[in-house]
Amino acid sequence: MMALLSPWACILISCFSASLAEESNLSDLYPPLWEESPGQFSEYTVENGKYIINPWIYPQRMGMYKILLKQTARYFEKFGPENENNILWGLPLQHGWQYNSGRLADPSKRTDCGYDSGDRLCISTDSWWADLNYFLCALPFLAAVDSGIMGISPEQVTLLPPPKGQMKFCVNVSTCQSSFPEAMRKWNTFYKHVQIPYSSFEDLLKYLWDAHTKTLAGVKTIFDDSFEYYSKPESNFERSWFLSVDYIAVLQFPTTLTKVYEFQKSLPPRLLVNGDMAPFISDFSTNQNIVLLSLNVIREVHTWTGSLSFKIWKILMKTPAAREQLLKFLEMILQNSNPTF
Ligand SMILES: *[C@@H]1O[C@H](CO)[C@@H](O)[C@H](O)[C@H]1NC(C)=O
């Protein structure tokens, strides 16, 4: 069992061990270009009474998250000030990490999409990260519209299809519902509970992770073609990341602004290249090396055991007491190694 638990312990310990004390202003934790991204529908183009959003331009995709975070802020007030404990923060922060680490750029390098030397704000359809993130943006956003908490009706907004591979991407509430009915239902369930005043933080986390994993399950292998554009270490990391999300979901990692921000400091800050081998990547921090190694170990154990490791993990974490104990244990380590927090 330790073999299975220790990678997770590593990840959680290293992510919590960084000092939070230096971050006195929450706005320092916002993803890149947050201030510059649209925060309301009126900042997007309108055509025939519809807001037109191009999710293949970074600030426009980020703006969808910004509106979502803003519109749901009132439901998370009861968990803390300044929207910090809005658990939807995990989504824009992930996207911000993808942007900062160069993961939204064209991995085939056939275009200058996403590169500093070209169109930095461009999001490439050939990027595996960008494609998966699309669904973790469009579905939660459109389901929120459908749930009535965005202040507009489903007919009032449409997303522009990408320049290629259009068939893979749904663009409005009705096409997303017909292509991804289960995931859309899960997001709707999440928003329903978000609006119930007595929903607990833990309940909401459960519904959020449910929707998150259902969304990824719906697009599981659609973008595997893109692996060929990446170095072996990067495509292995992509596979590890995809798989590990299921483990994180079972743990119900609290995706608040501060916690995700801290966790992401331990993610690879750039694309992996041939020769990169954790824990020996010299320009990565110790935590970044440990987390990358741990994620790869999880995938390897998962593969070797024919996913038995996941079944065991699920059974273990099914007991709220066990899950709580693990989180508490980690919290304790955090406090001991971090007396100023
Ligand atoms: C936090 O930073 C924002 C933007 O830089 C600024 O407007 C705000 O006044 C700051 N808040 C505090 C409490 O320092």
Ligand SMILES: *[C@@H]1O[C@H](CO)[C@@H](O)[C@H](O)[C@H]1NC(C)=O
């Ligand atoms: C949704 O998009 C599809 C495909 O582009 C289109 O045919 C349909 O009219 C759109 N529906 C609404 C309600 O905008």
